[in-house]
Amino acid sequence: MKTPARLRLLLTLIALLPASLEAADLAPVDAAEFARCLPADAKVERLATGLGFTEGPVWLPREGVLVFSDIPKDQLLRWSPAGGIAGFREPSRNANGNTLDLQGRLLTCEHSGRRVARREADGTLVTVVDRFDGRRLNSPNDIVVKADGTLWFTDPEYGLKTNPATKQREGKEQPGNFVYRHDPATGATTAVVRDFVQPNGLAFSPDEKLLYIADSGTPRHIRVFAVGADGRLDAGRVFCRLDQGGPDGIRVDREGRVWSSSGDGVQVFHPDGRLVGRILLPESAANLCFGGPDGRTLYITARKSLYAVRTSVTGAGR
Ligand code: MG
Numbered sequence: 001m002k003t004p005a006r007l008r009l010l011l012t013l014i015a016l017l018p019a020s021l022e023a024a025d026l027a028p029v030d031a032a033e034f035a036r037c038l039p040a041d042a043k044v045e046r047l048a049t050g051l052g053f054t055e056g057p058v059w060l061p062r063e064g065v066l067v068f069s070d071i072p073k074d075q076l077l078r079w080s081p082a083g084g085i086a087g088f089r090e091p092s093r094n095a096n097g098n099t100l101d102l103q104g105r106l107l108t109c110e111h112s113g114r115r116v117a118r119r120e121a122d123g124t125l126v127t128v129v130d131r132f133d134g135r136r137l138n139s140p141n142d143i144v145v146k147a148d149g150t151l152w153f154t155d156p157e158y159g160l161k162t163n164p165a166t167k168q169r170e171g172k173e174q175p176g177n178f179v180y181r182h183d184p185a186t187g188a189t190t191a192v193v194r195d196f197v198q199p200n201g202l203a204f205s206p207d208e209k210l211l212y213i214a215d216s217g218t219p220r221h222i223r224v225f226a227v228g229a230d231g232r233l234d235a236g237r238v239f240c241r242l243d244q245g246g247p248d249g250i251r252v253d254r255e256g257r258v259w260s261s262s263g264d265g266v267q268v269f270h271p272d273g274r275l276v277g278r279i280l281l282p283e284s285a286a287n288l289c290f291g292g293p294d295g296r297t298l299y300i301t302a303r304k305s306l307y308a309v310r311t312s313v314t315g316a317g318r
Contacts (some may be wrong), residue, residue, distance in 0.1 A: 027279075057301050075092055150183050
């Protein structure tokens with residue numbers, strides 16, 4: 001083997017190695033509070049790169065693997081500490097957000113499938129919901145499950161193709177971009193929020209009395225709503241605004257802080273809406289989840305890569 005070829009091989013191998021970013025990529029704003037979120041020596045690790053557009057991370061505790069979406073490549077992928085990256089489902093109907101239901105079954109928002117799908121124990125896929133008011137959904141984006149088993153998901157129009165001449169989304173049947181509550185017990189689907197531009201990530205507070213919903217459209221903010229016993233939401237209020245990019249996927253930790261994807265990585269907010277600090281990434285983050293065997297790893301899907309960082313807290317809910 002000639003030297004240039006060896007050099008190319010070496011450079012290729014280096015590029016494939018997991019890369020640790022510097023601890024300086026943690027940027028506290030409220031240092032004392034941020035120190036409760038992440039170990040002082042926490043390092044952001046790039047677990048994989050070279051992907052299309054990553055989204056929808058969810059930790060599967062039974063299997064000990066992370067599942068996430070590569071939307072444009074029409075794949076669901078899996079990652080584990082021992083096995084690295086492997087395929088999970090393809091085609092995925094351009095899967096986006098994922099979560100688990102109370103029985104541990106994988107729920108997936110599908111852009112081109114225009115539905116929320118559930119993976120049964122035997123691996124088959126069933127449609128959970130694909131219509132509201134007799135019309136097809138736009139392109140379900142992200143989903144959470146409440147302790148009562150109801151599914152809450154957002155339905156922006158990102159997955160619908162734009163007609164270059166009219167600039168209109170093609171095939172849109174809904175009169176807006178709504179947030180829905182679906183009760184698998186009754187099959188009923190209710191639009192709980194109708195006034196978002198592009199509803200995206202969503203997460204309950206630890207006691208489920210609050211629901212946070214990100215608007216990744218022009219408002220680029222997160223709103224918070226009081227959740228009524230009947231499953232209805234109040235009018236809500238703006239919880240925080242992102243100063244770098246817009247919020248996409250969000251999570252709440254067990255102590256009630258809101259962790260939002262952002263243009264500069266991840267931004268952590270105190271329950272009162274103040275910025276606690278940032279996890280800076282070289283790529284814009286689209287989503288995140290707590291996981292790992294002890295629940296203290298934050299997995300971040302950011303454009304072409306998957307990142308992870310150890311945390312001092314675990315996530316709320318499932
Ligand atoms: Mg999203």
